[in-house]
Amino acid sequence: MLDLVGDDCEPPSKSMMEPVVRDGGWGMWSAWECSADCDGGFGSRERLCNNPEPTLWGHNCPGWDVPRQFGLCNNHKCGTFSDEVRLRMLYSLANDPYLAGPEGGGAVCAQMSHGRVPGGPGAVLAA
The missing domain is CATH 1.10.287 (Helix Hairpins)
Structure with missing residues (x-):
């Protein structure tokens, strides 16, 4: 999403400025960030609307701006391989x-x- 107000204001990327209508598509999920290396933890991961990035004339991806998933992770016992x-x-x-x-x-x-x-x-x- 283009932020036109505040400290995070950056010029739009060159691909965003193309004079075509291109809707955004969701990118791949990031790796899980987990609170524990083993014996179970709680974590999250996210994905961005960058595959492809929407042009100024296109729509953002459907749903949240930055979807995030939360869940249990690294459920393997300590001392074993996941x-x-x-x-x-x-x-x-x-x-x-x-x-x-x-x-x-x-x-x-x-x-x-x-x-x-x-x-x-x-x-x-x-x-």
Whole structure:
């Protein structure tokens, strides 16, 4: 939303000044900001009306100016990996040519995808 009064007044961006009617579209949600790293917390995330940014002749996105979601987050037990961290580890392992081998998807990745961590029970990978 264009603020024409106050300290936050900035000139409109070049894309906003295009002489066309372009309505705004919602961008991607931001990452969750959570009050705790594990054992559950409360957090929020937001998204902006910038995909695309509306021109001066177009409409803002429907709904609130800056929608925000609130909810529980990081519900995994402390000392364990969250599902998101496990997926990032699998992706990193699958794309590492040394661990995955020349054809990709080597033994380390296969073991991880079946819930087994290389090094035996209780082994921990650094995140």
